[in-house]
Amino acid sequence: MQVARLHGPKDIRLGSEPAPPAPGNGEALLKIRSVGVCGSDLHMYEAGRIGYTDITEPFILGHEFMGEIIALGPDALNGEHQPLQVGQRVAVEPAVPCWRCELCEHGHPNLCPNHYFYGLFPDDGALRERMIVSARNCFPMPDSLSDDAGPLLETLGVAIHAIDLSKIRIGHSVAVIGVGPVGLLIMRLALLAGAARVIAFDKLDWRLQKACDWGATGAFNVDRQDPVAAIMDVTDGRGVDVAIEAAWADHSVQQAADMARYGGRLVLVGIPPDDQLRLKHSVARRKGLTIIMSRRMKHTYPRAIELATSGKVKLDELVSHRFDLAETAGAYASNAAYEDGVNKVVLRVGC
Secondary structure, X not given: OEEEEEXXXXXXXXXXXOOXXXXXXXXEEEEEEEXXXXXXXXXXXXXXXXXXXXXXXXXXXXOEEEEEEEEEOOOOEOXXXXXXXXXXXXXXXXXXXXXXXXXXXXXXXXXXXXXEEOOEOOEOOOOEOEEEEEXXXXXXXXXXXXXXXXXXXXXXXXXXXXXXXXXXXXXXXEEEXXXXXXXXXXXXXXXXOOOOEEEEEEOOHHHHHXXXXXXXXXXXXXXXXXXXXHHHHXXXXXXXXXXXXXXXXXXXHXXXXXXXXXXXEEEEOOOOOOOOOOOOHHHHHHHOOEEEEOOOXXXXXXXXXXXXXXXXXXXXXHEEEEEEHXXXXXXXXXXXXXXXXXXXXXXXXOO
């Protein structure tokens, strides 16, 4: 089978490797059909690391993915404890918790210290033609959802979890810094959750235009206008009830804190490239901010599928570029450079 491996920073090579064996107990063998490129993938592509995880040997990226089941092991039950079937299209939750530790028992599998994660070193991801996955991580996709939408159910799940943590109430004001795919989905969900106004910030004009198309009540380019001043202007100096950082997580974290009102909430979703959090203690303390770190998601696929099939969130509209598996190196280079209005890149592996 064909496989795309990351051998070092900006060094993706296509090669041929043996196909996986038959799936074991509670496993499914997938023909991978579609894989998304995430901002965290770009961190690993550009730096050969993310957070405190260093990539020390060739490794397969790709944690946003869907595929078609071609074989099943015994007791292959899906994420809602129903039997899987050969031929089903499934979206795959990439984090596989142990289901036995204290965090899992308390309903926080996204914080499981014993988990593994498809597409985070050393656990290979989906940029390959065949892959064995945990059946419990599989969620059948209805016919109304395209192969391109499948990987974006993971992205939508991240956004759902961030909105859950934000505790947005009807009539709240919200600022979202960074309206790439995750930020756009957060923005859209904030409106669905009842926010009266959602103001979007980014460096890329085409992202801001998409934010406006999706209902943003204001959109500002942070390279041309002071984002904090913009928020204070539109809120008459009060600040927003909820500020969500979903971007580059450098000085944007401080900007988000500055945007929040006294007693407001600050939700941090973005991952800083240098693994450092920069925030003035005095601002957070004097405002009495509630600061929430958002990590991945918690059993969000059923809700994500419902939102996507209902038409309330149109995942296909996020996809701007499509590439074949053989074009993986070029796809990543293009995405990292934000060329040609790139928004969401999808690699079509076995379509």
